[in-house]
Amino acid sequence: MTRQHILSAIAEYDDRGAENFLGVYGFTPSVRETFDHEDRTYDSKAVLGVAHKNATGRAATAEELDGGRIDATTILRKHGFEAYGPAAPTPPPVQRARRAPSSTPRARTTTPRRAAEPERPAPICPTCFMTLPATGICDSCG
Numbered sequence: 001m002t003r004q005h006i007l008s009a010i011a012e013y014d015d016r017g018a019e020n021f022l023g024v025y026g027f028t029p030s031v032r033e034t035f036d037h038e039d040r041t042y043d044s045k046a047v048l049g050v051a052h053k054n055a056t057g058r059a060a061t062a063e064e065l066d067g068g069r070i071d072a073t074t075i076l077r078k079h080g081f082e083a084y085g086p087a088a089p090t091p092p093p094v095q096r097a098r099r100a101p102s103s104t105p106r107a108r109t110t111t112p113r114r115a116a117e118p119e120r121p122a123p124i125c126p127t128c129f130m131t132l133p134a135t136g137i138c139d140s141c142g
């Protein structure tokens with residue numbers, strides 16, 4: 001995935017609007033994992049999921065971006081974006097109205113994380129030893 005794939009996903013996010021963009025690709029809004037670009041704030045996982053689609057043809061899901069070896073914040077920072085999340089400094093706090101404390105404790109729900117699948121090696125042409133494209137037919141040898 002390149003910076004251009006991410007910028008293309010950002011452009012689609014802007015065109016569709018945040019709510020529609022998240023809904024089309026099945027993401028829920030995140031306030032913990034965001035990043036800034038040109039004075040606008042974007043949802044890290046949603047934009048990276050669509051950037052993955054731009055790079056590979058298939059959008060990555062939020063679940064795939066959760067359990068990976070590198071989180072969304074790290075990927076975005078590697079490509080030069082100012083990202084906030086669990087692995088990075090959090091953005092400045094927003095002033096919110098205070099609520100009275102509730103007498104009943106809230107139960108925390110956790111979702112089990114999927115074990116990361118090992119990456120399969122790319123298929124190689126037996127004649128010229130180049131990586132085969134998705135069609136499985138070598139571009140050089142035919």
